[in-house]
Amino acid sequence: MKLSEVMSNFEEITTCRKSSLIAYRARFNLIVRYLGDLPTDEITLDHFRKLRSQALKDSLSKVTIEYAVSHVSSVCTRMGHPIETGVPLRLDPPDPRIMTLENFDRSLQQMPDWLVYFCAIGYVTGLRFSDIRSLRLTGEETEISLRASKSGKVHRLPLPAWCQRQHVPYKSHGVKTHYEIVERATRAAGVPYYKFQDIRKLSASTWERIQSGFGPLILGHSLPGWSKATPFYLDPHEALFRRVNNFPAPPSLMTEEECSQKKDKRERLLGLIEQLDEKKRSTLLSVAEGLCG
Structure with missing residues (x-):
């Protein structure tokens, strides 16, 4: 059975949400774009090795590639046409940096x-x-x-x-x-x-x-x-x-008014901090350093 036929049969029996179904279809289309609409029993490990290599050259992310491979594999297995997909790409750890x-x-x-x-x-x-x-x-x-x-x-x-x-x-x-x-x-x-x-x-x-x-x-x-x-x-x-x-x-x-209000609030806060004694200011600084990590 060809990959497109597997997906069509899956759409007929699945109870998943429409949004999930759209995602499955998109990932099947991605695999078909690289492998062609091959029968599942003709797909080999070498096919997926070449797919991963070419997809990386086309600037697809490792996550996108492996999500597509994983979803297609799981659907094929569920429909009784399991395929071997080989060793997955090693995913990069998430970037902890936050944009300012x-x-x-x-x-x-x-x-x-x-x-x-x-x-x-x-x-x-x-x-x-x-x-x-x-x-x-x-x-x-x-x-x-x-x-x-x-x-x-x-x-x-x-x-x-x-x-x-x-x-x-x-x-x-x-x-x-x-x-x-x-x-x-x-x-x-x-x-x-x-x-x-x-x-x-x-x-x-x-x-x-x-x-x-x-x-x-x-x-x-x-x-x-x-x-x-x-x-x-x-x-x-x-x-x-x-x-x-x-x-x-x-x-x-x-707006200018909002900027002015923000500035006034900041100045009022700084004024209140200045009124604190040395011990309380030290405590407040320690709390602030703790919140900032």
Whole structure:
């Protein structure tokens, strides 16, 4: 049975979500692009060795390659046509570095308005690229409610005023266009190139600095100490709404009044610190150093 026939038969019997089915189809198409629509009993280890080698030369990531191979292998096995895929590529460890808000802000200033709004939503909500593309916003919303395409979990997330102000009708472009514009913007701003996954990481990191547990929450996980049953009685996202005013906006997206208020708040805080005695200032410094790691 050919690979395309295996996928067609799988689509007829599977009960998985539509989004998952689209992902399976995309990964089958990737394998077929490199191997051809071969019968499963003709596919050898040498086929997959050449596939991995050529895909790397075509600048595909190791994760993309191995996800495709793994999914195709599992579907073929489930449909009664197992294939040998050989030794997987050794995946690189995740990069722990987080993009800075300063670099993110500098790149925003080089983007068209519609992409600024797109990235601003990603920054404050931590939503995945595909979920942001599915939104149809009017600019009046103070919150976003949606079911995540990958996990199926329902998210309810706040949109602060500075983000609402950026609203422009979203232009539906291909995925490649988004990345090309970001690449040009980062080059023009003189900052390192980043992907939309990096905006999600920046969002989670920023929320985590506001309060411990908010980082995992923005990524779709439970708050620490909550069981699977707790969300049936309490809304975990309510805490985000109470603290969204503490979420730092990119400076270029703030009004003069907001910048002035931020400066006044900082000066007032510094003034209060100056009023503390030496022992309390030392204690406060120790706490701050602990929070900064």
